[in-house]
Amino acid sequence: MHTTSTKQNLILSLLKLGSEQGLQAISLSTLAKENKISKAALYHHFASREAMIEELFSYCNTLAYQQMATISLSGSPAEVLSRAMDHWHDLYANAPMRYFYRIIQTEALTHPAAKAIQTTLDEMLQGQSRILLESLSESSRLVIEDIDLAVLTFSSVVQQFLRRILLDETEDLEWEEERFIQNFCTLYQSR
Known part of the structure; x- marks a missing residue:
């Protein structure tokens, strides 16, 4: 059985929230709360907010090609x-x-x-x-x-x-x- 990683869950949450409210409107606190983790835990998966957005674009670009x-x-x-x-x-x-x-x-x-x-x-x-x-x-x-x-x-x-x-x-x-x-x-x- 395939389980979704925390990093992928974060990307999918950012994707959904970003499509509803715009990426700039999504705070790291909101994203952490949505995923029931601490804001500090976000930095375990992404070096910065911009790195997270770049990862989101990369992930979705791969999906689009597939x-x-x-x-x-x-x-x-x-x-x-x-x-x-x-x-x-x-x-x-x-x-x-x-x-x-x-x-x-x-x-x-x-x-x-x-x-x-x-x-x-x-x-x-x-x-x-x-x-x-x-x-x-x-x-x-x-x-x-x-x-x-x-x-x-x-x-x-x-x-x-x-x-x-x-x-x-x-x-x-x-x-x-x-x-x-x-x-x-x-x-x-x-x-």
Whole structure:
């Protein structure tokens, strides 16, 4: 049976609390109290508050890479893009990654490490979008003359949908996503 270490529990607590209140609002005392340890015991696991935040980012970055599953490229363009959207939803809607993405979104303006992670995550989404769209174009399921524009358009809209999930602004989201995918496929359908 696998047990979670105290250090990992501290990171997960910081992750949850930070996503709810912002990292800067979480005091070391609050974190210690949440984990039923002394404030001094925190320093047994982390040299400083900044080291703890860096460890949080590193831990979650590793989780993010582990969860980037392969998206099946079989089926119609709408099926492929819908599967991709479902995959990204799962990453953004479920703990602990939901907490991580919320922190990255709120901290990116003031914390250089969060900004770098946000950039990397955006690039990963663009990269996955490129693979999907190139595959659909190469197999003649979609006719995409300007792949760069199609990737930029698709990934930018997907990023906006995912940010709405983090903000709990999900009213009509499923309908809007389906409509976007249908319109995108219609725009690039084989002639």
